[in-house]
Amino acid sequence: MPQLGLCCLFQEEPIKFRVTTARHLGTLSLSxxxxxxxxxxxxxxxxxxxxxxxxxxxxxGAFRVNSRILPLKTHPxxxxxxxxxxxxxxxxxxxxxxxxxxxxxQIRLSFHPDQFTLLSSPNPEITRKSxxxxxxxxxxxxxxxxxxxxxxxxxxxxDKASALKRIARAIEQLDGAIRSRLTLENDERVYTPSxxxxxxxAHQIPFVxxxxxxxxxxxxxxxxxxxxxxxxxxxxxxxFHISSPKEGWxxxxxxxxxxxxxxxxxxxxxxxxxxxxxxxxxxxELAVAQLRRQLAGI
DNA sequence: AGCGGTCAAGTTGAT
DNA sequence: ATCAACTTGACCGCT
Numbered sequence: 063m064p065q066l067g068l069c070c071l072f073q074e075e076p077i078k079f080r081v082t083t084a085r086h087l088g089t090l091s092l093s094x095x096x097x098x099x100x101x102x103x104x105x106x107x108x109x110x111x112x113x114x115x116x117x118x119x120x121x122x123g124a125f126r127v128n129s130r131i132l133p134l135k136t137h138p139x140x141x142x143x144x145x146x147x148x149x150x151x152x153x154x155x156x157x158x159x160x161x162x163x164x165x166x167x168q169i170r171l172s173f174h175p176d177q178f179t180l181l182s183s184p185n186p187e188i189t190r191k192s193x194x195x196x197x198x199x200x201x202x203x204x205x206x207x208x209x210x211x212x213x214x215x216x217x218x219x220x221d222k223a224s225a226l227k228r229i230a231r232a233i234e235q236l237d238g239a240i241r242s243r244l245t246l247e248n249d250e251r252v253y254t255p256s257x258x259x260x261x262x263x264a265h266q267i268p269f270v271x272x273x274x275x276x277x278x279x280x281x282x283x284x285x286x287x288x289x290x291x292x293x294x295x296x297x298x299x300x301x302f303h304i305s306s307p308k309e310g311w312x313x314x315x316x317x318x319x320x321x322x323x324x325x326x327x328x329x330x331x332x333x334x335x336x337x338x339x340x341x342x343x344x345x346x347e348l349a350v351a352q353l354r355r356q357l358a359g360i
Numbered sequence: 361a362g363c364g365g366t367c368a369a370g371t372t373g374a375t
Numbered sequence: 376a377t378c379a380a381c382t383t384g385a386c387c388g389c390t
Contacts, residue, residue, distance in 0.1 A: 071384080078385085083367050086387065129382090137368060178369040178382060188370070217371045245374085250381090251372060319382095344383085 064332060064356060065123025065170065066341035066350050067301075068113075073348050077112045080105050081133045087140045088296055095140065099133065100147035106131050107156035110206070115162060117296040122350055124170040124301075126339045127208065135198045136179045136191075157205035165207055170338055172210035172301065173199045173243075181215035182225040189232055193240070200239040210301055211243040212270050215253035221253070233265050245270045247303065254289045255279035262295045271293040271328055272303035272343070275321075277311075278315040285329045293335070300335070304328060304353075305342035325356045333357065 071079070078354045086093050110127065129278045134140045144150040164171050179192045192251050199211050218225050229246075236244065246262055247270035248255045255269070255276060262269040271292040273285055283291075293300050305329045306320040331338065343349035 070382085081367090081385065083386070085367075134368075137370090176369085177371075180370065183370080185370095190368075196388090219371085342382095 064335055066336045066354055067124030067126060067338050068117060068122050068347055069126040069340055069342055070128040071346055073346040075347055077109050077116060077117055079109050079128055081130050084134060084137055084140050096147055100134050100149045100292060102158045103147060103153045104149045107153050110160050114164050114169050118167040121354060126172050126174055126340055129175050131202060136194050161205055161207040171206050171208035173203060173208055175199055179213050181229045182216040184219055196240045200243060203243055204239060209243060209298055210245050212245040212247050214247055214249045215258060218252050230261055230265055247272050248275050250275040250278035254279055254284060256281040259291050260310050270301050274305040288333050289331050300337040301340055302337055303340045321345055322349045323353045
């Protein structure tokens with residue numbers, strides 16, 4: 063049976079990750095900024111530790127770490143290094159503990175940089191900033207032992223073939239910490255599995271199969287076909303995504319995520335696989351628990 | 361204490 | 376040409 067993964071947040075369990083805004087930091091003195099960021103980062107490292115324990119206690123096999131675990135880490139004006147913060151060493155130590163605990167409890171950790179992180183852009187400055195973002199997440203990934211940093215293809219810019227070539231070129235220039243963790247996922251608007259799988263095969267990048275996106279943006283391949291092709295791209299346990307449409311299928315907008323997973327949306331061919339499935343549902347740990355019960359036939 | 365406006369980033373597609 | 380939707384809630388300033 064697959065391991066189920068929880069994404070970033072909790073619905074009921076009181077584990078919170080804190081953030082701040084650039085605007086607010088701008089109102090503070092230099093030392094005030096460092097103090098504020100230090101407090102938030104330490105809080106978030108401890109919250110991650112709590113999240114890992116929660117997953118272990120509740121039969122959840124994976125946890126996706128929010129991109130803002132270190133708030134504004136790569137912001138052009140307010141970015142920082144951990145050693146510049148009053149509790150920098152303590153924060154790093156807490157992340158290292160998270161890594162040990164996750165390894166002991168066998169909780170798989172991953173990252174999913176958001177839509178601003180693009181390797182397909184024709185604008186080199188956007189690519190450069192994206193790689194800075196990937197480097198930040200890779201640094202935390204090293205501390206905590208996360209093995210996946212998953213991104214989308216991004217835009218097509220009117221010429222998908224050229225955009226795919228830019229992704230490939232950028233991938234070949236990544237350093238090992240990023241490269242060894244980077245994965246590509248099909249999205250609901252531009253890049254289908256058919257678009258990404260050849261690139262993944264050619265450059266040894268694992269393919270994260272999101273079946274909901276595939277149903278929103280089909281490419282002629284069946285769920286079974288893509289599942290088989292996706293599995294072959296992995297040199298470690300495969301990671302897939304599941305979600306259900308908020309308003310149901312056949313409505314104008316199927317992109318929005320439902321609170322829970324409709325078991326009818328869960329591919330039968332996934333039931334016996336040794337894979338991790340991130341559950342993208344707004345009810346968070348409650349949705350994972352419900353899906354877990356349904357898969358167990360309870 | 362409670363409320364509501366606001367929040368770094370890029371691209372697409374609806375209007 | 377403009378703007379919401381992606382993720383999505385939490386923060387902060389004001390009353």
